[in-house]
Amino acid sequence: MRASLIQIAVNEDETAEARRLRAASLVRAQAGADLVVLPELWTTGAFAFEEFAARAEPLEGPTYEAMAKAASEAGVWLHAGSFPERDERGALYNTSLVFSPSGDLAAAYRKIHRFGFDKGEAVLMSAGDTLVTVALPGTTLGVATCYDLRFPELFRALVDAGAETLVVPAGWPERRRAHWTLLARARAVENQAFVLACGTAGTHAGMPQAGHSIVVDPWGEVLAEAGSGEEVLTVEFDPAEVGRTRERFPALKDRVLGLDRPAPRA
Numbered sequence: 001m002r003a004s005l006i007q008i009a010v011n012e013d014e015t016a017e018a019r020r021l022r023a024a025s026l027v028r029a030q031a032g033a034d035l036v037v038l039p040e041l042w043t044t045g046a047f048a049f050e051e052f053a054a055r056a057e058p059l060e061g062p063t064y065e066a067m068a069k070a071a072s073e074a075g076v077w078l079h080a081g082s083f084p085e086r087d088e089r090g091a092l093y094n095t096s097l098v099f100s101p102s103g104d105l106a107a108a109y110r111k112i113h114r115f116g117f118d119k120g121e122a123v124l125m126s127a128g129d130t131l132v133t134v135a136l137p138g139t140t141l142g143v144a145t146c147y148d149l150r151f152p153e154l155f156r157a158l159v160d161a162g163a164e165t166l167v168v169p170a171g172w173p174e175r176r177r178a179h180w181t182l183l184a185r186a187r188a189v190e191n192q193a194f195v196l197a198c199g200t201a202g203t204h205a206g207m208p209q210a211g212h213s214i215v216v217d218p219w220g221e222v223l224a225e226a227g228s229g230e231e232v233l234t235v236e237f238d239p240a241e242v243g244r245t246r247e248r249f250p251a252l253k254d255r256v257l258g259l260d261r262p263a264p265r266a
């Protein structure tokens with residue numbers, strides 16, 4: 001399987017519309033890949049909070065239209081990263097879209113863990129509540145977004161639902177880059193799965209982005225890692241390696257579920 005992660009730069013000197021056109025052309029240039037991945041909130045920037053409401057779109061808005069067309073023109077499975085979605089009740093979500101090579105929507109995932117504690121995305125957006133997996137020829141994707149990477153129980157639930165390739169679009173800041181690469185490897189090792197983690201480059205709302213998109217195999221080896229600037233990271237991998245790893249080193253079979261919790265101290 002050939003996957004291309006488009007680590008697009010998100011800077012304020014480019015409009016969302018111009019970036020959408022550029023992203024579509026970058027996707028079309030990946031014709032021949034099986035799977036193409038874009039990062040989180042690449043139209044607005046993950047830290048441009050005031051843009052979320054101003055730039056929010058219905059599910060089938062301009063980003064959906066442009067990415068559906070780009071997927072079908074390139075003939076690839078496309079995880080189109082995420083955009084600020086406004087639903088019919090006016091609530092905002094950080095929503096990712098996955099398209100089939102014919103440009104049909106295969107899945108939409110609303111980010112479950114919102115980042116910011118008591119500000120930013122955590123207060124501006126609503127949380128998703130549904131796990132999403134997508135069956136591709138040869139592998140099943142499990143999708144998560146950025147801050148979700150810090151929550152191993154979400155990834156374990158995706159594995160329980162059949163995921164073998166975990167796809168994580170992000171807008172991860174440079175100042176915590178060490179966590180990004182460490183957590184991507186941890187999620188791969190503990191779940192014996194491929195991790196495809198696609199970040200952004202550039203600086204928006206004063207927040208330099210980490211870049212360093214990374215692809216990790218089920219043994220935790222880094223197959224490819226981008227630098228800090230805009231880059232397309234392309235990697236070939238054999239999805240059957242997940243089954244071989246789980247067979248050879250069957251740690252997932254040794255899980256102990258339903259442990260009693262210690263009684264709270266009086």
Ligand SMILES: O=C(O)CCC(=O)C(=O)O
Pocket residue numbers: 046114115145146147148150171172173176179
């Ligand atoms: O967890 C982190 O350090 C970064 C998370 C983040 O930037 C996000 O989810 O938008």
